[in-house]
Amino acid sequence: KNNQTTTMNILITGNKIIPPINFCPVEHQLYRSGQPSPLNFPFLSTLNLKCIVWLSNEDPEDSFLEYCDLNNITIQFSAINPDFGEDDNPWDGLNEKSIASALTTLLDKQNYPLLVCCGMGRHRTGTVIGCLRRIMNWNLASCSEEYRRFTGSRGGRILVELLIEGFNRDSIEFDKLLLPHFILSSIQEK
Numbered sequence: 001k002n003n004q005t006t007t008m009n010i011l012i013t014g015n016k017i018i019p020p021i022n023f024c025p026v027e028h029q030l031y032r033s034g035q036p037s038p039l040n041f042p043f044l045s046t047l048n049l050k051c052i053v054w055l056s057n058e059d060p061e062d063s064f065l066e067y068c069d070l071n072n073i074t075i076q077f078s079a080i081n082p083d084f085g086e087d088d089n090p091w092d093g094l095n096e097k098s099i100a101s102a103l104t105t106l107l108d109k110q111n112y113p114l115l116v117c118c119g120m121g122r123h124r125t126g127t128v129i130g131c132l133r134r135i136m137n138w139n140l141a142s143c144s145e146e147y148r149r150f151t152g153s154r155g156g157r158i159l160v161e162l163l164i165e166g167f168n169r170d171s172i173e174f175d176k177l178l179l180p181h182f183i184l185s186s187i188q189e190k
Helices: 002-007 038-045 062-070 096-106 123-135 140-149 158-166 181-188
Strands: 024-027 030-034 051-054 074-077 114-118
Touching: 030 123, 038 062, 051 096, 062 074, 074 096, 096 114, 096 123, 114 123, 123 140, 123 158, 123 181, 140 158
Parallel strands: 030 114, 051 074, 051 114
Antiparallel strands: 024 030
């Protein structure tokens, strides 16, 4: 509930603080968005982020990298890159290894508050959040509905929804002692 208050227009000395495109709280201290621009930096500062999971194949803008460096925010690059040894997948920039890398970060409470983002905060971010929801035992219909909410008028990608559906949540290893509370409580209900 407090996270939703954060996303409202907050006034500081008469200026509006503007969230990044497709910004939304996912869970307590977990947020999603498109790539923040300098216009969004005052808003990001209200979140006290420790970590940002960057899901785009393209490098973030220099101003974004500088902002993270100045604010001691760790950026984890989790999109496909040559280190993964696989061909680039132009439809979404993710594969099982890159999704597992992002989820490993999301499953460690030491990284929170945390922002997951890609260029527009739609498909790649939606894929990782959808797979996280599967770990949290959400049903597939709810995962798909959340994904589609951020895809805009162009709609969702069936390949993303199939990837979320086929995601093997047992393939992700984690330490229960490091899980954020909202994840721990959802897997204990299983």
